[in-house]
Amino acid sequence: DQQVKQNSPSLSVQEGRISILNCDYTNSMFDYFLWYKKYPAEGPTFLISISSIKDKNEDGRFTVFLNKSAKHLSLHIVPSQPGDSAVYFCAAYNTNAGKSTFGDGTTLTVKP
Amino acid sequence: SQTIHQWPATLVQPVGSPLSLECTVEGTSNPNLYWYRQAAGRGLQLLFYSVGIGQISSEVPQNLSASRPQDRQFILSSKKLLLSDSGFYLCAWSVFGYRTGLYNEQFFGPGTRLTVL
Numbered sequence: 001d002q003q004v005k006q007n008s009p010s011l012s013v014q015e016g017r018i019s020i021l022n023c024d025y026t027n028s029m030f031d032y033f034l035w036y037k038k039y040p041a042e043g044p045t046f047l048i049s050i051s052s053i054k055d056k057n058e059d060g061r062f063t064v065f066l067n068k069s070a071k072h073l074s075l076h077i078v079p080s081q082p083g084d085s086a087v088y089f090c091a092a093y094n095t096n097a098g099k100s101t102f103g104d105g106t107t108l109t110v111k112p
Numbered sequence: 113s114q115t116i117h118q119w120p121a122t123l124v125q126p127v128g129s130p131l132s133l134e135c136t137v138e139g140t141s142n143p144n145l146y147w148y149r150q151a152a153g154r155g156l157q158l159l160f161y162s163v164g165i166g167q168i169s170s171e172v173p174q175n176l177s178a179s180r181p182q183d184r185q186f187i188l189s190s191k192k193l194l195l196s197d198s199g200f201y202l203c204a205w206s207v208f209g210y211r212t213g214l215y216n217e218q219f220f221g222p223g224t225r226l227t228v229l
Contacts, residue, residue: 006155032216043202043220044156089155093216098144098163099171100218104155 003027004092006103013110019077021106023090026071030092034100035064035075038087047088048075080110114139118203118221125228131176131190133224135203138184143205145186146218147178150200162186198228 005024013019023033031052036044050057050064050073057064063076077084090103115138125131137143147159158171160178168178175194179187186203204218 034216036220041200041223041225043204043223045220046217049217091156095216099146099158099161100216101158102148102156104153 001026002104003030004090004101004103006088006090006106008106009104010107010109013080013108015082015110015112016079019075019080019084019108019110021075021077021088021090021108023073023075023103024071025073025092027092027094027101028071029094029096030101031095032093033064033066033073034091034093035062036089036091036102037084038089038105044089077108080108082110082112084108085110114205114219116203116205116219116221118201118224120224121222122225123227125193125226127195127228128192131188131193131197131226133188133201133203133226135186135188135221136184137186137205140184140205140207142183143207145180146204146206147186147188148202148204148220150202152199156202160188193228195228198226200225 003026034049035047037047038044048059048062048064050066055066066073087105087107089105091100093100117136144163146161148156150156162168162180176190201224203221206218
């Protein structure tokens with residue numbers, strides 16, 4: 001049973017437009033949600049996170065929205081830039097378990 | 113500043129051969145340490161995590177094992193590799209109180225690409 005799902009394997013967006021990446025989860029025990037960005041042949045790097053008690057967190061061009069009732073979160077990138085092209089992983093953290101569960105990732109391509 | 117090292121960067125091994133991947137962290141103390149595997153086209157699968165020296169939690173039954181002989185050293189091993197062990201192996205660390213105040217943010221190493229033939 002996959003507890004964190006990213007249903008879109010890929011997304012293509014024009015430079016300057018908004019990129020929206022989605023993530024769904026099933027475990028109500030998750031209390032933090034994180035987005036990581038990964039380039040080929042490199043380890044993921046942390047991008048932005050949100051606590052389960054909030055519904056929005058913003059950091060520059062990146063905003064994460066959390067809909068707890070729907071068990072859904074999304075990452076908005078505005079405006080999208082070619083350098084944003086990468087694989088984006090959604091992760092959900094359970095403090096009691098002390099570990100994160102990752103989705104399968106979404107490959108974002110931003111076209112110039 | 114904190115850094116994490118993994119080696120080797122790439123490895124090609126025959127089926128049935130042993131494996132040893134090493135990960136070391138610098139610039140922090142008492143980190144949580146993690147081993148993940150990313151199979152082709154898939155997400156990150158947590159294999160092992162450790163909250164201290166000699167303390168290892170295994171997430172997935174398999175022919176891999178992990179050890180933490182020192183505070184900032186994490187080793188992934190196998191006595192006999194299988195074809196299904198091929199993948200991209202990532203080591204990560206986290207520390208309580210770093211930036212967000214909890215263990216939830218992880219910092220990943222550069223990874224090891226393992227191909228088992």
